Structures are given as structure tokens and as C-alpha cells.
Amino acid sequence: MNKWLENASAFAKADFKAFFRDRQAMFWTFFFPIMFMVLLGVVFGNAQVIDLKIGVIDEDGTGASLALADQIDGLENVKIVWYNGTEGGGTSFEARNASARTALEKGDLAVYMIIPAGYNRTLASHSANGTNATGPALLTVYYANDNTGNGRVALTILAQVIGQVNFAVLNEQPVVVANPQEVTVSRGRYIDYLVPGILAMNTMFSGIFSIAVVMTTMRQKGILRRLKVTPVAKSAILAALITTRMLIIFVSMGLILAVGVLAFGVDLQGNLVLLILLVVIGSLTFTTFGFAVSAYAKTVESAESIANTVAMPMMFLGDVFLPVANMPAFIQPVAAALPLSYLGTALRDVALEGKGLLEVLLPVGAVVLYGIIGFLIAMKLFRWE
Amino acid sequence: MKRYGELTAVNGISLSVEEKQIFGILGPNGAGKTTTLEIVEGIRDSDEGEVKILGLDRAMKKKEIKEIIGVQLQSTATPDRLTVRETIELFGTFYEHRLPADKVIEQVQLEQKADSRIEELSGGQAQRLAIGLALVNDPKVIFLDEPTTGLDPAARRNLWEVIENLRKAGKTIVLTTHYMEEAERLCDIVAIMDQGKIVAQDTPPNLIKTLGESQAIEFVASGTLEPSELEGLPGVTRVVSSEGVHSLFTTDATATLHALVERSGRNGWKAEDIKIRQATLEDVFVRLTGRRLRE
Numbered sequence: 001m002n003k004w005l006e007n008a009s010a011f012a013k014a015d016f017k018a019f020f021r022d023r024q025a026m027f028w029t030f031f032f033p034i035m036f037m038v039l040l041g042v043v044f045g046n047a048q049v050i051d052l053k054i055g056v057i058d059e060d061g062t063g064a065s066l067a068l069a070d071q072i073d074g075l076e077n078v079k080i081v082w083y084n085g086t087e088g089g090g091t092s093f094e095a096r097n098a099s100a101r102t103a104l105e106k107g108d109l110a111v112y113m114i115i116p117a118g119y120n121r122t123l124a125s126h127s128a129n130g131t132n133a134t135g136p137a138l139l140t141v142y143y144a145n146d147n148t149g150n151g152r153v154a155l156t157i158l159a160q161v162i163g164q165v166n167f168a169v170l171n172e173q174p175v176v177v178a179n180p181q182e183v184t185v186s187r188g189r190y191i192d193y194l195v196p197g198i199l200a201m202n203t204m205f206s207g208i209f210s211i212a213v214v215m216t217t218m219r220q221k222g223i224l225r226r227l228k229v230t231p232v233a234k235s236a237i238l239a240a241l242i243t244t245r246m247l248i249i250f251v252s253m254g255l256i257l258a259v260g261v262l263a264f265g266v267d268l269q270g271n272l273v274l275l276i277l278l279v280v281i282g283s284l285t286f287t288t289f290g291f292a293v294s295a296y297a298k299t300v301e302s303a304e305s306i307a308n309t310v311a312m313p314m315m316f317l318g319d320v321f322l323p324v325a326n327m328p329a330f331i332q333p334v335a336a337a338l339p340l341s342y343l344g345t346a347l348r349d350v351a352l353e354g355k356g357l358l359e360v361l362l363p364v365g366a367v368v369l370y371g372i373i374g375f376l377i378a379m380k381l382f383r384w385e
Numbered sequence: 386m387k388r389y390g391e392l393t394a395v396n397g398i399s400l401s402v403e404e405k406q407i408f409g410i411l412g413p414n415g416a417g418k419t420t421t422l423e424i425v426e427g428i429r430d431s432d433e434g435e436v437k438i439l440g441l442d443r444a445m446k447k448k449e450i451k452e453i454i455g456v457q458l459q460s461t462a463t464p465d466r467l468t469v470r471e472t473i474e475l476f477g478t479f480y481e482h483r484l485p486a487d488k489v490i491e492q493v494q495l496e497q498k499a500d501s502r503i504e505e506l507s508g509g510q511a512q513r514l515a516i517g518l519a520l521v522n523d524p525k526v527i528f529l530d531e532p533t534t535g536l537d538p539a540a541r542r543n544l545w546e547v548i549e550n551l552r553k554a555g556k557t558i559v560l561t562t563h564y565m566e567e568a569e570r571l572c573d574i575v576a577i578m579d580q581g582k583i584v585a586q587d588t589p590p591n592l593i594k595t596l597g598e599s600q601a602i603e604f605v606a607s608g609t610l611e612p613s614e615l616e617g618l619p620g621v622t623r624v625v626s627s628e629g630v631h632s633l634f635t636t637d638a639t640a641t642l643h644a645l646v647e648r649s650g651r652n653g654w655k656a657e658d659i660k661i662r663q664a665t666l667e668d669v670f671v672r673l674t675g676r677r678l679r680e
Contacts, residue, residue: 003481006478007478007479010474010475010478011475014464014467014471014472014475015464017466017467017471018464018465018466018467021466021502022465022466217465218464221460221462222458222460222462223462223463223464225428225458226456226458226462226463226518227479228427228428229426229427229428229451229454229456229458230451230476230479230480231448231451231452231479231480231481232479
């Protein structure tokens with residue numbers, strides 16, 4: 001038994017060294033998932049906090065109209081785009097209106113607003129005598145009724161600003177005000193959805209690919225035959241391989257979570273020990289897939305292509321990048337039943353909602369069931385030579 | 386005995402190897418050398434027959450046998466991206482009794498490459514590492530399966546030196562080869578194997594002596610020469626003509642050479658490029674099987 005442990009740990013050490021000298025394996029294990037995460041996180045991760053662009057055609061051109069625009073520009077997540085006469089080289093109102101309209105139709109602007117000439121005078125007269133003699137200044141706002149909802153959001157923001165201007169001009173205090181309180185939610189953003197999915201995906205890739213490739217290489221190159229004539233126990237070799245893959249997954253898990261938390265502010269709710277346990281279970285399940293692939297494949301090349309055939313569709317359908325609920329209806333039952341989807345669901349529930357083991361028993365049980373099936377297939381097909 | 390379906394790869398062979406000798410199994414590709422060795426090493430099971438190594442029964446004492454033998458397989462591969470020293474140390478941990486890595490590295494003359502990765506080794510160096518891995522447990526018996534196949538002549542000679550040093554260190558070595566020079570130079574006893582059977586087994590000089598003709602005169606003939614014309618020359622026991630080269634096996638090289646030179650130029654052919662050489666194991670093989678070692 002002592003010898004078994006000594007052999008297994010010596011083999012694991014050698015395998016670990018070999019792995020960290022393999023740049024390609026390092027890339028796929030560590031950088032590939034991070035790259036995916038950063039790219040998608042930057043592009044889609046904070047969908048709500050992308051700046052709303054509000055176009056302004058200032059026909060008034062006075063300090064008052066500038067002050068209004070400044071007040072809008074000062075708001076968080078809002079940006080003013082000017083369509084000014086002077087800046088546009090003295091273009092006519094019609095031309096400026098047309099170009100703002102085009103930008104709105106293209107989705108470059110959420111809304112655009114026309115501040116009419118005389119805005120300043122209307123304001124001034126009200127401040128002076130406090131009566132509404134000339135009627136209100138009309139700010140015409142164009143908004144797009146597309147499905148982003150950005151137009152309506154911008155409209156609401158403008159209404160708020162205008163309300164404030166009114167109170168200021170009338171020198172009155174508002175009677176009812178909203179008292180907004182920010183609550184951090186852990187499930188809202190795309191990046192929050194993405195990080196546990198990437199974790200699940202990486203566990204899958206490490207399990208299937210590295211075991212399939214390493215076992216097939218060792219068999220194809222005759223390393224297993226060579227080991228057979230030494231007194232080393234086969235079980236020690238297998239245990240060493242599974243352990244090193246697990247440690248490697250832990251390293252990449254740490255990287256993924258670190259980037260998720262530090263760079264994207266993902267709020268980890270769950271118990272880290274439980275997360276690790278889920279990754280261990282997932283990794284063992286996918287390891288059995290890797291053994292099955294290596295048992296079936298004759299060459300390293302065929303092991304890689306079989307592993308790809310198994311892993312790639314899972315990557316896209318397995319609830320990593322796209323929630324199953326957003327997929328076409330006919331594919332949803334298949335997608336939801338994939339082991340990767342179950343692992344992702346369990347990780348997400350624990351990481352983001354802080355659920356306990358008992359609450360994720362169903363997806364975890366499904367992953368374990370897949371592991372048992374994989375184990376039986378691997379046992380049936382497995383061969384040393 | 387080992388059968389593969391209809392084919393009987395190794396059939397009814399019986400070998401016994403003395404301690405502290407180099408025992409060679411010589412034969413062409415497909416003769417059954419590797420199969421024989423793999424049965425002894427324990428990689429394959431035989432369908433019939435028994436193997437004993439230092440008194441231990443192959444089938445009963447697998448684990449004990451593994452501890453005292455060292456094996457170099459024909460297609461040697463080691464885990465990628467490890468250095469020579471790391472690989473030797475890794476294999477060492479598998480055994481109860483092991484040599485220090487430096488000692489093994491010295492034995493196979495890889496001191497310069499000890500910290501190089503395996504992928505940086507030349508063919509000869511990789512082969513020396515493979516032999517080194519067979520030495521990590523300081524084995525009593527070493528099996529080398531075609532240790533020099535695919536190596537250039539310099540690397541081959543270098544490896545012969547390594548193997549000879551192992552004999553000096555008192556190891557028992559069983560090797561296979563299809564190079565007759567290798568068998569002649571290294572082996573104390575050679576078993577000649579063909580089509581799954583041992584056709585002869587003795588020391589190389591004794592095997593050559595069985596030919597009864599210790600020398601051969603070789604020449605190239607210009608013009609037309611009927612080989613039968615050569616058979617009557619004094620001392621000649623056998624004439625072998627192939628690829629334009631005529632070999633006269635003789636018990637009396639001087640007399641044969643005289644007669645050959647005398648005939649040359651008289652009957653429309655001339656003997657050119659005349660050489661006298663010692664008979665070799667290759668000649669023994671051709672005599673026994675009617676075929677050459679490498680065809």
C-alpha cells in the first residue's frame with residue numbers, strides 16, 4: 001500500500017510536470033476558458049450599463065439650453081450627442097434633424113430631443129413673474145419603439161430631468177420623491193450566468209480531452225506496455241492520472257472564479273467547499289467519458305476527433321453561453337438533459353444563489369448518473385494495449 | 386508455444402540461458418523473436434509451455450520476476466516532456482530495490498543529456514535511455530529487443546559498448562537482433578530462429594564451423610560465366626551466386642584462389658574485385674534456411 005501511494009504520487013508528479021511543460025495543453029486548459037469569459041463578458045456581460053445615447057438639437061443655443069443638456073449629460077450611463085448648427089458647419093435644421101433621425105433608426109441613439117428657440121426666454125419669463133403666460137416650452141423628443149426598450153428608458157430619464165427643471169423654475173419643492181436603493185443581484189447580468197457555465201465547460205474539457213488524449217498517447221506509444229513489465233500497479237497509474245487532472249481543474253477553477261469576481265464583480269454567494277465538491281463530481285463524470293473515448297480510439301488523432309464530437313455540441317447546447325430557455329423549443333429537451341447542463345445548473349445555483357447540496361440534489365444526481373453510465377461504458381471498452 | 390488464430394508464431398522452442406552470458410536470438414523479421422521475448426518478459430502469455438527465470442516460474446511469480454528483470458521493448462516510448470533524469474527516477478520508484486539515477490545515467494553514457502528532455506534526444510540517445518530504464522532496478526537478467534535497429538553505425542557501436550560493459554558487470558542478457566555482425570560481436574551463444582522455430586543454437590564460432598568452410602572468396606565476373614563451371618575448383622564446397630556476386634565457399638582458400646586466377650580470362654569471363662572473407666552467421670543462416678537474413 002505504501003508502495004502503491006509512492007508510485008501513484010511519483011507518477012502524478014511526473015504527469016503534472018509534463019502538463020505544465022505542454023504549452024498547448026496549458027492554453028486550452030487555462031487561457032481558452034478565460035479568453036471566452038473575458039470576450040463575452042466585455043461584449044455582453046453588463047448589458048444594462050451600456051450608455052444610453054441622447055441626441056440633442058439645440059435651436060435655442062443659450063446658457064439655459066446648455067444647462068439642460070449638461071444636467072442630462074451628468075447622469076450616470078447617459079451620453080449626449082450634439083447635433084448643433086455651429087458644430088455641423090452651419091447646416092440647416094432639416095439636415096441636422098435628418099441625421100439625428102437616421103442615427104435613431106440605426107439604433108445609435110436611444111432618443112433625440114429638440115430644444116426650441118426661445119426656450120431661454122420662456123424660462124426667464126416664468127422665473128420673473130411666476131405665471132404661465134406664454135405656455136410651456138415644448139421639447140420634442142423622438143424615441144424608437146424597438147424591442148430594446150432603450151427609447152422608453154431614455155424618455156423616463158428625460159421626464160425626470162424636466163421635472164427637476166420645472167421645480168427649479170417654479171421655485172417649489174417636490175412633494176413626493178422616490179427613494180431609490182440599490183440592491184446587488186447575483187443573477188441578473190450575463191456575466192453572472194456565464195462564469196459558472198465556463199467553470200462547468202472547463203471541467204468537461206479537462207475530463208474528456210486530457211484523459212482521452214493522455215491514455216491514448218500512452219497506449220499508442222507503448223508506454224502502457226512498458227509499464228506492464230515493471231512492478232507498478234495499474235490502479236496507481238490510473239489514480240495518479242485522475243488526481244492530476246483534478247488538481248489542474250482546481251487551478252483553472254481558481255483562475256476562472258478570480259477573473260469573474262475581480263474583473264467582472266461576480267458576487268459569489270455559495271459555499272466554496274460545495275463548489276469544489278461539485279467540480280470533483282463533474283470532473284469524475286467527464287473523466288469516465290474520457291476513458292471511454294480513449295478505449296474506443298486507436299490513435300491520438302481519432303481520440304481528439306471523437307472527444308471533439310462529444311464535447312463541442314455539449315459546449316454550445318450545454319447551458320454555457322446560452323440559457324436553455326432561450327433556445328429553440330425543439331432543442332430544449334435535449335439541451336436540458338445534457339450532463340453539462342446539469343453541472344452548470346448545479347454550479348449556478350450554488351455559486352449565485354447560495355443553495356445547499358440538498359437543493360441541488362436533482363442536477364447533481366443527474367451528473368452522477370451520467371458518471372455511472374460513463375464508468376460502465378469505459379469498463380466495457382477499456383484496454384491496456 | 387504461441388498461436389494467433391491459424392498462425393503459430395512460435396512453435397515448440399526450448400532455450401536455456403546460462404548466467405552472466407549474452408544470449409542472442411538471431412533471425413529475420415517475423416521469425417518470432419519478439420514474441421518469444423515477450424512471453425519470457427511477461428507481456429504475453431504463451432498458449433503452451435513454461436518459462437522459468439532464475440528458478441522462478443513465470444506464471445506463478447509474476448511480481449518477483451518483475452523485480453529482478455530489466456526490459457527494453459522494441460518500440461520504446463516514455464512519457465513526453467520529462468528529462469532523462471526525471472524518467473529514470475520515475476521508473477526507479479516502481480521497484481523495491483533501485484540504483485541511484487546518476488549510476489544508471491553513467492552506465493548508459495548519458496551524462497551530457499541527463500537534464501535534457503526526451504524529445505531532444507537523438508535516436509541513439511533515446512535507445513540508450515530505453516536501456517537505462519531496463520537498469521533502474523539493478524536487474525539480474527536484462528532483455529533487449531532489437532536494441533540497435535534503426536540506428537546509424539556510430540550509434541550502434543556505441544550501444545554495443547554499453548551492452549559489453551553490462552556483461553562485464555555480471556549481467557545475464559538476452560537480446561534479439563537481425564544483424565549478424567551484432568550477434569557475432571556481442572553474443573556468447575546465438576540461437577538462430579526462423580518461422581517460429583530454433584534452427585540452430587551454439588557459440589558463433591561453432592555455428593560457423595558447422596559450415597565446414599571457414600572462408601569465402603567473392604568476386605564479380607565480367608563476361609558470361611556459368612556458376613557450375615566454378616564448382617570443380619579445388620577446395621570449393623559450395624557456390625552461391627546472387628546479384629552478380631559469386632561466392633565460393635572453400636576449405637582451402639589459397640588453392641581456390643590460385644585456380645580462380647588461372648581460369649580468369651580463358652573462357653570468356655574475367656574475375657574482378659576479388660575478396661576473401663571469413664564465413665559469417667549470415668552464411669550459416671543462408672545454409673540452414675535457404676534465405677538471407679534481410680530480404
